[in-house]
Amino acid sequence: MSAAKNINITLKIWRQKNAKTKGGIETYKLDNVSTASSFLEMLDQLNEQLVNERKEPVAFDHDCREGICGSCSLYINGRAHGPDTGITTCQLHMRMFNDGDTIFVEPWRSKAFPVIKDLVVDRSAFDRIQQAGGFVSVNTSGRTIDANSIPVPKDDADKAFMAAACIGCGACVATCKNGSAMLFVGAKVSQYALLPQGKVEATERVLNMVRQMDEEGFGNCTNTGACEIECPKGISLENIARMNREYLKASL
């Protein structure tokens, strides 16, 4: 392990008071940032400095800080979740940066994700897509069949799990030049399509989720594959292909 050291950096951060006002980039100097800190701990340090200077701290979404809740976002130096792969912004560490670096920090940019304040965006469109069909219609009862009564081939179970690993952060949308949500929707459709429990409603599910996705203003997929590269959970493009097959099947 490389020993932690302290670096001095310049930050160029998008500031926007609220959804109605126009935003812009502001510049901040931040000294003595430990390379063992996470990127968000660096932002905490900046905010502590701003508050002590009687200035408004930078608003950003974050919660679990271990890469699983999907709250954190951020476009860092032109990349969703910053310059590392397979991680969310909260798992990005300052050892990825050098002394004297200038770092650009912007919110997710997409028509379907309007800015709320500074780096915080509204991703509720994802919730509405899920509400349109991202479920199996089974009520709570305590009287469903025994969990082992329908064997599921390990390969299907593993693939369903890998699709279900999506954390709904929106990096796929933010990084796509079309602002497409097809990786997100494809992952959800795939999870259920691969499992016997999800097959009964497969037709309605894919039609409803795609309809809602279009209504929310997300763009179409042109197979650039950027989403797969920036996805912190490694969700595969295969899921988009599977959704397209499911959609075609459902439309016939």
Place this chain on the structure above:
Amino acid sequence: MKLDSKIPEGPLAHKWTNHKNHLKLVAPNNRPKIDIIVVGTGLAGASAAASFGEMGYNVSAFCFQDSPRRAHSIAAQGGINAAKNYQNDGDSVYRLFYDTIKGGDYRAREANVHRLAEVSGSIIDQCVAQGVPFAREYGGMLDNRSFGGTQVQRTFYAAGQTGQQLLLGAYSALSRQIGLGRVKMYNRHEMLELVKVNGKARGIIARNLITGELERHSAHAVIIASGGYGNVYFLSTNAMGSNVTASWKIHKQGALFANPCFVQIHPTCIPVHGTNQSKLTLMSESLRNSGRIWVPKKKEDAEAIRAGKLKPTQITEEDRDYFLERRYPAFGNLVPRDVASRAAKERCDAGYGIEANDTNEGVYLDFSTEIKSKGKQAAYAQGNHNPSEEEIIKLGKKWLEEKYGNLFTMYQKITDENPYETPMKIYPAVHYTMGGVWVDYNLMSTIPGCFVAGEANFSDHGANRLGASALMQGLADGYFVLPYTVSNYLADEIRTGKISTDLPEFAEAESNVKKQIDTFLNNNGSKTVDHFHKRLGLIMWNKVGMGRNEQGLKQAIAEIAQLKEEFYSDVFVPGSADELNPELEKALRVADFIELGQLMAMDALQRNESCGGHFREEYQDAEGETLRDDENFKFVGAWEYKGSDISKAELHKEELKYEEIKIAARNYK
């Protein structure tokens, strides 16, 4: 106040069934006339809100996150217990019940825990029916693994993301109800007050975190499922936003707060790196299936490691102290969390810690033995009965990657070290709170109509929770307990009609919240909220943490009372009330944490015994094991709020009766 736990009569194994059979019902045509508020959308809240929606009630659900899917249940890694006995290793409802009571060091209610074990199987069935992708074996059947404090394999899992998959299952059920219009979801809303009318819970005041607007919401029952209070220590494995505010607000309105000193310090977390650290990261307990915990036998080796002069891989087998295997041969590395944490602290306090941070706090979690054994097994499975060392290690690492890949990657990203090559460094960290709002068997607090579920209540884990049991309890409460017990309560509300938010009680509650917000914004002090939160955390960790004693606790009580005064006179909160203002949100939460911290120290001070996660240094045996005092402390300590001077809080005791289990010293040797 007389505490009535309302535990039903009859033999233990029949209590829940008999109770359910005699609870009052609300007919389907009456349910749409009844409103229910659910605060929090983790496993307990989301499953409850979804179930109430399915039943036909009008549900309003609240979360402070931008989506219900982000509640902190999502971060649970290892698994969920259920007494399915799929592995044919002798598991049963009774055994899960027994392990949980024993794991909790005989400080939980028998009837509640038995019910939990009874419904555990249904949870797995329900989740599979929802499409939760649990890990499976090649034959298509569900896979299981072991967790601490048990000798059977009853833990179901989905790689290291079990909490995520279960929460997404509950979230999908909740989403379905939102889509159908049966649940109205309020994202980015925080409950800041409970409204009582004629003594009953009748609604809440919530702040819209985007606009800052204070909103009045009325209901016939209010469910609090807002999680635990580990963030009182500032550094914990909890999410940054996890807080005690909803629980504390109802406490101030008359709900007793039980066993606040029962906190779980999880043994396997990544050690602290520096003063700017914002949270601690857990490494799943499941790793203890494969990893062996050790420190050097020689102090000089530990010193050389800390100085960077020696690598752990250079320490020979004879010079390693596998202290859990040494002290607890029967359970070895899979002793319960409290036991493992204390043993690590004992070694580090004695000077054998291996991490070069301020406190030298760290021990190794080593996978090299498992790499060799699983590698050999894999080679044999491929028909290679004479594998080379190199082949074994390669296959062993592949096995580890398949089993724990995401955890190993997470570790490497945070520490910049490769755990396939060098042992992980770990140290205990605050993880879960067994204490919480006091509830009766029906999960109702001492405020009529105000129910509390999941980690927010004190109900099932006694003084120490076993691994993979939090997910079980959250879903048990939300899917299989509250739908019955809340309906029973609501059966008397079918004639009440809509509750008006124009009642003076709502106006008064709203005005109180507004006053508190204005106080902070106009305070114009000189220090940030985090400054106070970090100081509170240090007091709590040093004096109300893994080891506690009378003198330290008395100091903590005085220091926290002093900190509270300073906080109110000197905190600075920027911005305004009518916008997204994260600093204001933090200030409101830290205000409640400070009061809670003082109560935790008081509770730890009155409990003159050691049990589970509560270790009073005065009460240990010659080998450093906990000394429980069943004669004097076999009770739930439930505190009543008596005004803003926390030292005036009054302790009520609920005696615990053990009818089924013979209470004994907890032995994992």
